[in-house]
Amino acid sequence: MTSLVLLCPHTHAGKPFKAGERLIVDASTADWLIANGIARADRQPDVPPQPDADGKPADAKPIQRKESKS
Structure with a gap:
């Protein structure tokens, strides 16, 4: 999908949009x-990242925790 800004x-x-509004459409329509x-x-x-197949956000990184040595 492609994010565009309308110039007019x-x-x-079937939905009216004003100039300056964002519109998300497929590549050929864009x-x-x-x-x-x-x-x-x-x-x-302004499009949030799509989740991976496991449901986690695509840009999520695993948290690394340091264990205490005691």
Whole structure:
């Protein structure tokens, strides 16, 4: 999925959006919207990372704990 910022008002999937709003669409729709001057690529998408198959966030790192030597 691709995050875009609309450059002008647009109706997507029957829902009206204002200029400046973010829209998440598939790659071919994103290409069409950009080619027609309706949107631009979102430089900082506000999309949370998708979880892995085990349900953990994709960017989660395991916590390493140090055991005491006593």
